[in-house]
Amino acid sequence: MFAELAACAERAFSHDPNTTLINLRQQLGEAMAQDIALRLGIEVEERTGQSDLLYRIDAALGLDPTVRELFHTLRIEGNKATHHFRTQHREVIRGLKVARSLAVWFHPAFADPDFKAGAFRPPEDPSRELLDLQAEMERLRGELASATEQADAQRRLAELEARENVAGKLGQAERYSRGWEGRTIAWPDAAEGHFHVPCVFSCNGRPYLPQCVSALVVPIGSVEGSRCAWLIR
Incomplete structure (x- = not known):
């Protein structure tokens, strides 16, 4: 009994x-x-x-x-x-x-x-399985938060690197614009000089790709030692 x-x-x-x-x-x-x-x-x-x-x-x-x-x-x-x-x-x-x-x-x-x-x-304690499940969910949430934070940091770093790259090329582009001759109209710069093209940048020796040529972007040859420069009309 x-x-x-x-x-x-x-x-x-x-x-x-x-x-x-x-x-x-x-x-x-x-x-x-x-x-x-x-x-x-x-x-x-x-x-x-x-x-x-x-x-x-x-x-x-x-x-x-x-x-x-x-x-x-x-x-x-x-x-x-x-x-x-x-x-x-x-x-x-x-x-x-x-x-x-x-x-x-x-x-x-x-x-x-x-x-x-x-x-x-x-x-067997059935609540143990629930507690283990909740603990695993919290762990995964933490990993997801870390991954999200890491992805955000990488995206922000890429943006800053892109801005740094652009900022580093502006001086070079200005020199190319001043040094290229081929227009009679020029735009005065802030240092009593003149820009001869609206915008120019260097490919720094990268291969010439014909498919890059368009009505707006054309190669203009060597400018101040650069193997090739591009003019954006």
Whole structure:
């Protein structure tokens, strides 16, 4: 009977841990106490509470303090589950350990003196999977944030490098524009000189590609030592 009561309580663990703790207290714990009372000839009335019954058993039998504490712990935790209506799986595992310790004491004491219990094997905690999943999600969010920040930094660096490249070529383009002769109209610069073309830049020796030539961009040959310069009309 006791094994079935314990198994019934454990079966509810996954989907209703609160019920597991209530059953351990109201069924298994009370059934053990009533069985002991019957063996000792202690009268149990319908209104006899678990606390009062344990007091009578202790007075008659002289319970070991550890056993007495196990009975009361199971009773108190079961009462909490009854009135609070919500118990976490990890809290119920502690209740299962208490109930098992009580059963390990009870069975050799009143049924089989040679009984040897194995190691405690807790049921699988379904909330553990959820916690692991949430932890993995947080880790991935962190990696995504880092990757996003890295991508933003790389994009910003590329923009700055492009601006640096353009800024570094402006002086060269101005020199080419001043040095090219082929127009009679010139635009004055800020240093009492003249630009002869609106915009010019150097290819710095890169191969000439005919497909780059268009109505707006044409090669104009060597300017001040550059192998090839381009005019943007």
